[in-house]
Amino acid sequence: MIHTFLEQGHVTSPAGWRAATAACAIKKPGRDDLALLLSDRPCAAAALFTTNTVKAAPVLYDMVLMQRNPGGLRAVVINSGNANACTGSDGDAAALAMVQAVEERLGLEASTCFVMSTGTIGVPMPVAKVTQGIAEAAERLSPAHGPALARAIMTTDTRPKACAVRVELPSGGVCHIGGMAKGAGMIHPNMATMLAVVTTDAALPSDTLDAALRHVADRSFHSISIDGDTSTNDTLLVLANGAAGLPPITDMQSPDGQAFLQGLLAVCQRLAQEIVRDGEGATRFVTITVRGATSDADAHLAAMTVAKSPLVKTALFGADPNWGRVLCAMGYSGATLDPNRVVLHFGGLKVLENGLPLDFDEKAAHNLLNVPEVQIEADLGLGDGAATVWTCDFSYDYVKINAEYRT
Amino acid sequence: MIHTFLEQGHVTSPAGWRAATAACAIKKPGRDDLALLLSDRPCAAAALFTTNTVKAAPVLYDMVLMQRNPGGLRAVVINSGNANACTGSDGDAAALAMVQAVEERLGLEASTCFVMSTGTIGVPMPVAKVTQGIAEAAERLSPAHGPALARAIMTTDTRPKACAVRVELPSGGVCHIGGMAKGAGMIHPNMATMLAVVTTDAALPSDTLDAALRHVADRSFHSISIDGDTSTNDTLLVLANGAAGLPPITDMQSPDGQAFLQGLLAVCQRLAQEIVRDGEGATRFVTITVRGATSDADAHLAAMTVAKSPLVKTALFGADPNWGRVLCAMGYSGATLDPNRVVLHFGGLKVLENGLPLDFDEKAAHNLLNVPEVQIEADLGLGDGAATVWTCDFSYDYVKINAEYRT
Numbered sequence: 001m002i003h004t005f006l007e008q009g010h011v012t013s014p015a016g017w018r019a020a021t022a023a024c025a026i027k028k029p030g031r032d033d034l035a036l037l038l039s040d041r042p043c044a045a046a047a048l049f050t051t052n053t054v055k056a057a058p059v060l061y062d063m064v065l066m067q068r069n070p071g072g073l074r075a076v077v078i079n080s081g082n083a084n085a086c087t088g089s090d091g092d093a094a095a096l097a098m099v100q101a102v103e104e105r106l107g108l109e110a111s112t113c114f115v116m117s118t119g120t121i122g123v124p125m126p127v128a129k130v131t132q133g134i135a136e137a138a139e140r141l142s143p144a145h146g147p148a149l150a151r152a153i154m155t156t157d158t159r160p161k162a163c164a165v166r167v168e169l170p171s172g173g174v175c176h177i178g179g180m181a182k183g184a185g186m187i188h189p190n191m192a193t194m195l196a197v198v199t200t201d202a203a204l205p206s207d208t209l210d211a212a213l214r215h216v217a218d219r220s221f222h223s224i225s226i227d228g229d230t231s232t233n234d235t236l237l238v239l240a241n242g243a244a245g246l247p248p249i250t251d252m253q254s255p256d257g258q259a260f261l262q263g264l265l266a267v268c269q270r271l272a273q274e275i276v277r278d279g280e281g282a283t284r285f286v287t288i289t290v291r292g293a294t295s296d297a298d299a300h301l302a303a304m305t306v307a308k309s310p311l312v313k314t315a316l317f318g319a320d321p322n323w324g325r326v327l328c329a330m331g332y333s334g335a336t337l338d339p340n341r342v343v344l345h346f347g348g349l350k351v352l353e354n355g356l357p358l359d360f361d362e363k364a365a366h367n368l369l370n371v372p373e374v375q376i377e378a379d380l381g382l383g384d385g386a387a388t389v390w391t392c393d394f395s396y397d398y399v400k401i402n403a404e405y406r407t
Numbered sequence: 408m409i410h411t412f413l414e415q416g417h418v419t420s421p422a423g424w425r426a427a428t429a430a431c432a433i434k435k436p437g438r439d440d441l442a443l444l445l446s447d448r449p450c451a452a453a454a455l456f457t458t459n460t461v462k463a464a465p466v467l468y469d470m471v472l473m474q475r476n477p478g479g480l481r482a483v484v485i486n487s488g489n490a491n492a493c494t495g496s497d498g499d500a501a502a503l504a505m506v507q508a509v510e511e512r513l514g515l516e517a518s519t520c521f522v523m524s525t526g527t528i529g530v531p532m533p534v535a536k537v538t539q540g541i542a543e544a545a546e547r548l549s550p551a552h553g554p555a556l557a558r559a560i561m562t563t564d565t566r567p568k569a570c571a572v573r574v575e576l577p578s579g580g581v582c583h584i585g586g587m588a589k590g591a592g593m594i595h596p597n598m599a600t601m602l603a604v605v606t607t608d609a610a611l612p613s614d615t616l617d618a619a620l621r622h623v624a625d626r627s628f629h630s631i632s633i634d635g636d637t638s639t640n641d642t643l644l645v646l647a648n649g650a651a652g653l654p655p656i657t658d659m660q661s662p663d664g665q666a667f668l669q670g671l672l673a674v675c676q677r678l679a680q681e682i683v684r685d686g687e688g689a690t691r692f693v694t695i696t697v698r699g700a701t702s703d704a705d706a707h708l709a710a711m712t713v714a715k716s717p718l719v720k721t722a723l724f725g726a727d728p729n730w731g732r733v734l735c736a737m738g739y740s741g742a743t744l745d746p747n748r749v750v751l752h753f754g755g756l757k758v759l760e761n762g763l764p765l766d767f768d769e770k771a772a773h774n775l776l777n778v779p780e781v782q783i784e785a786d787l788g789l790g791d792g793a794a795t796v797w798t799c800d801f802s803y804d805y806v807k808i809n810a811e812y813r814t
Binding site: 050051052053054055085086087088121122231232310314317323324327328330331332337339340352354355356357394395396398399400 | 457458459460461462492493494495528529638639717721724730731734735737738739744746747759761762763764801802803805806807
């Protein structure tokens, strides 16, 4: 393994990064709800945004920013407690005010700050509180505040999500990749938001970084499902500042490129899996692998359809070895499928072969599923396509949390 | 209104239809689990089948049958308790044995009997029991047994679903359309199945009937969602035997054609809505109307995406006026949408205008939603496209019923 996870790694584990938080009482007082991240030099950047037509103001701002200055970003500002979504032109002005406050306080050029918001939608942003918080945070930037940053972006997440890896490049140098995320789906009574920020001190041009991010996102954040809803604010950002002082990685197929890609994948998969594990109401972490599909894309489609099926997810809550629901979900996924070739394993136990149920011990299968970490494996018997995705079960608490009358 | 609902109408309300049931102990003894329906003359037929790649044996049989003899059907045989799905070549033989038993007992020509199964999947069909039941049922066919037929096809439905309309054709004659259905989704611990059979004594060629069925299905059975899963057995069949003695309807645009179409729509919508109302665990019946879309198809897409969203459905269980989740679901539906034009009503109360939340009374909105029948209306403000769909909420009982370890 060329990459190794650091103990308690975070977004300031790579060189050249500082962070700070502030308590702005955006939704309620008494907790840090503003996060500021600064690179000591301009960064190459790549980002993926929600595909929802309804996009929050900061997403709309950032989409333009990434067209304008993808190679020169310096800072990221994030608030929790308010999603700045469905807030009209005042919301656009609020997002702009946040980036301008950062750029002014830190003496940065225009169009060098990225902005993210998460929290309640349809509520005006308290701009004065937030810009005051930015002013405070700007005074205490430090590499030591990475862990606090991951806490400040939480909404109803029960724990912060952060990690970092050390990557030994085959050409000799060492770089670091750090990341933090907040959870999606099943979490916020108003609106779920997935936010993730990944930092590195490796050097890559923006287009190379963009290709790497898309490759990795398909195998991490795009391979998890909590409840299938896509929010107005989902954003994944990666920033590369080159502070490790290594030659730029311009070819992802090169040995250095592959090492970096594996490190980036490790960070993004860890964060994505942490989001699933922290899905409120979730009692099981479920890994679904589909092999033998006609393509990787087909395998992904089949696996994600199983991961999203309410009937599969409630069966998993009950530890019911209900192969019929899994087969059925793959059947309506749109993936190429010959039911007579499908082999299905629950927790390592073969329950279906050539599309026919085996005479397995139902109680034993129930026991194999009645654990915190569950494996479902399907082989479609058609080709070499494969994909792995992660999901959780649908529990009573899922309904309770999401049915609660908002307060 | 050219059509009127009969009191306690059913599939034998139209002329020329007889029915019978039998108790075969397919899954357990003590209840009718076999249903036989016979027309006194050959019928034109049209059918729609599950789009799931994994199709039950009777579905595969019927798909061939409908190619072979769509204008000459005489009978339908249906069993509950066993879906005859994932049963391999034995299952194919069982489906064939059922239709052959019917054709032989009733002295019908080959390829004149349609077959449906619903119940547990992956369990061999007890063919001898079923053919014995067919022999018994064939001896007691009567127009009086329509209501018993709707009960015999139930699995975990809590009540039978049947209705019929009398249609006064503008050209002078009177015909009848009857129907029965069993529920889909959220209902069966193993596998949900939607089955529906519609009978009429009107005369229509099969191709006209097929066009009518597709038009009507889009506005009824394709406009309901329980949990978004599509089963291996879903089948909708319509049979026209012409026993009313009226001239054939060959043009759906003619006055007679339009009257028939409205009657067929009324029957199918009633049955589809009954399925939603009987969704186990459902505490609310929810009507979602989207207007102002760029097309009817777009309106349908937006409405169905709202109807399927677990976050919307859990909010409805809690009577939470959570406009954000509705807007968000329309946003990721794929329908053309300008968030700044959307107007949203909950139970008649306007909660969102031009994409911005109004300062409505949350408690009043909660009270408007805390009722058994809920209306959600969205106007996209873009065009003339409109669609109405029906769904239910996600409750604790939904999780309970579907998480139960199978017994």
